[in-house]
Amino acid sequence: MNSTDERLRAGAKRTVYERAFSYFSPDRPWIATLVVLIGVSVGVGLLEAWPLAVLVDSVLTTEPKGGWLHGYFLAVLPKDKPGQILGLVLIGLVLQIIGYSAWMARMMINYYLNYWGTTRVRADLFGKLQRLDLAYHQSRPLGDSIYRLTTDAFGPWGVVDIMIGTSVAAVTLVVMTAILLSRSAPLTFAAYAVAPLILWSNWRFGMRIHQRALESKQIDADLTAHIQQAMSRVPLSQAFRREPFEFRRFEEAVARSVKALLQLNWQEQLYPLARDIILSLGGAIILGYGGWLVYRDQFLSPAPGGMTVGALIIFMDYLRKLWDPLKWLAEFFSKIRTFEAATRRVFFILDEPETIKDKPDAQALPPRPRLLSLDHISFAYQPERPVLSNVSATIAPGEMVAFVGPSGVGKSSLLKLMLRFHDPSRGALRLDGIDVRRARLVDLRAHFAFVTQDNLVLPTSVAENIAYGRPSASREDIEDAAALAGAAEFIDALPDGYDTALNEGGANLSGGQRQRLAIARALLSDAPFLVLDEPTSALDPENEQRLIETLHRLKRRRTILLVTHRLNSVIDCDRVFMMDAGRIIERGTHVQLLARGGAYARLWRRQTQETAASPSKAGTTAGRKGLGARAATEPEGVSLKIYRTS
Structure with missing residues (x-):
């Protein structure tokens, strides 16, 4: 178990504050340094006004006044007045430099703790979001996950920062009040009169x-x-x-x-x-009341230890510094609640149960051609609305099969079960007799190259898009895959060819071009199963025919699973599974299903009539007859060496 898993597992048993602080436990030395620097800053802040007070009360006077702190300052100064003045100036300067330096160091450590602690939060949160199943992501808006990653992730640091800042403010107020009370209790109460x-x-x-x-x-x-x-x-x-x-x-x-x-x-x-x-x-208030106290204690009725001009300077300086600590204390509850709410939103995701994950005893399943079995599978996104019911099929290595039928009959859901985006409600999906729920998830998904209807395109180069599933692929293999997918021609026409940078979502490509790029990405992978969900939906007739010919050339080299509602694409499949209402209602070859005259034959006749009514497609349909005979040959210059089987 890695450190992230340990932190997440232990986190569920701790309070939100303990969990927030745990993200900064690797930075304990920096936190200790920060505490020291905070102490230095507080001390310097409390001493900044004292050189001036000592100068006024103990140096620039014939009768030195002041308390024990004046004595510490005078102890390190020369005996002569000019030397004492210069010494107090240097002490004040050094205090200022130390204060500014400590403040800068505190800010840099704050940034360091904030950035790296938040990075750990984001790493845990991003990893968790990647592991959560599709049902979770489909039930929540994408913007919610993005907001938690970008904004709510600062919550744990906010909790830590507020706790540290409030503690410092409380200590500062206590020390400041003690010093003021030691000088004059009445004036201290007068200073705090504005606190409310x-x-x-x-x-x-x-x-x-x-x-x-x-x-x-x-x-x-x-x-x-x-x-x-x-x-x-x-x-x-x-x-x-x-x-x-x-x-x-x-x-x-x-x-x-x-x-x-x-x-x-x-x-x-x-x-x-x-x-x-x-x-x-x-x-x-301080100037008026304090000035009167100075006048009383120094002129009307001089008294040892009475109010002095230097002490009045201390009071005026501390009043200015009273604002920040009181502000921290006043805003503590509102700020801590805000950051606590953000932190809870993060931990809510981290504590979300993972329904699709490896079992403790998950077994390795190295990718290679395997027998795929659908064993009485049933599935429902919502219990009252079943999507698949008692689906059974066996697909041998190297076969090309198709699942066909109108939209909404469960074809795409069946493909998602194969990759364990969901688990079946009943039944099992097996590879060589092994229930895929018993296999390691990473091994299972390495068996399948999936082309979805979304045709996701990354904002990077064309070559990197094609090689996304196999980053080590050579440029020659990338170009071969593009040629087989019918994408080479439009890629060569791009400004920089395979090095052309694509926009977000492939906005500078047409729908058909994006689809061919996605197909090339799947063809380049080493996965023994090639799974295509409506692969020809955005292709023109010429490229549709080229893709189908490519798929037929791959027969016996890959196991091909094709989901489509266009029956022209399945003529030469080894088997066709006709689906309706979540069930397989017919199965067989194209010829066998036509001979039965059932649902498949009716759908074929309807599509044939529609195609006949469209002259632009009629030639393509006719050209596909006897496709299997042509599939044994390859287009000139295109190699099949990228397709590897055990």
Whole structure:
């Protein structure tokens, strides 16, 4: 079991906070360093005003005043006044440099912990999402998974950061209060008189800014979605002359975004205004009351240990620094709840049970030609709506078989069971008699090269797209696979040929070109089973015929499973399985099924009549007669060496 599995398994037994901190356990030395630097920063922050206080109270006076801390400063200074002044200047400068350096180091460690801890969260989350079965992904919007990966993944670091920051704020307040009380209890209480106002403003404006920010983000997300949808509708709006309508909708969406941003900006500017007014009020209280205390203790009735100008400077400086720790404490619950919610969303996925996974005793199943058996398989996405019912079939290595029938009869679902995207409700799918649920998942899927109806194209080069399932393939093998799939001609016409970079989703290719590229990708793989789901649906007649000829040349070299509703493609299959309502209702060769005059024959007659009514397809249909006789030959210059069998 790897470290990720151990962390995930142990995580279910711990609280959300313990699990959040566990992602940063490999960085304990950095966390310890961060704690030390925080202590340095707090200490420096508390000492920054003292050189000036010592200068005023103990150096620039004929009667030195001050407490024990003044004595520590004076102990390291020369005895003469100029030397003491210079020494205090240097101490103040060194404190400033240490403070700034510690702050920079803290920020860099924060970034380090944030990035690498979040990377671990994302790695676990991405790996989990890859392992979850198709039923999970099909039941949730794609955007939800993307949001959890990109945004919610910062939740654990947010929890850690808030906990550390709040602890530092609490310690800072305690130490600061102790120092102030040691100088003057009445003035300390006067300084904290504005604390309720600080807490109120933090709470009030924090809540409003948080709400406005959420509204603004949602409106911005809506604007992005609106723009995306509007741009995709450009051909439609031009065709129906709806450009003015679309422009008005765009203006309204932008206006909503601007309004939300202005409301957010208004709250963001009111917040520092309120803060500065409260601090000014506090400063006025300290300056007025503290000034009177200095006047009383130093002039009206001098008293040892009374209020001094230096002590008043300390109070004024600490009042300025009072805001941040109180802000941390005031916002603790709202912030921790926000990050806790994001963290729980991450852990919700990590704790999601994996229905399709290896059993503890899963056995190795090296890829090679095998006997495929469908043993009384039944399957349903929802229990009350069965998709497949008691499907049985046996497919020998090297056979080419087809599952045909109208849409919605369970053909594609049957293919998904073969790759264990789902498990059957009843029955079993076996390779050489071994239930595929007993085999390692990676070995099972290595047996199948799957061409779906989606024709997924990656935003990379043509060659890399074709070699996705076999990255070690040579350029010659890639070109051979493209030729066999009927893709070589259009690839050669691209600006950089096989090195042409494709757009996201293959937007710079036609539907037929994307399909041929996907077929080439499957042909290049070493998988002994070639599984094609409606492979000719986006091909023109010429390339459809070329693909079918290619499939027939591969007979006895690969086991070919073809799902289609176009019966022209299955004429020379070894067997055809006619499906209806999730069952196999007829099976046999094309000739045998026509002779029976059943559902297959009726579907054939209907498609033949439709083809006869379309002159552009009639020649192709006629050209396919006797296809098996031509399948023994290869197109000139195309090699079959990329197809390997044991």
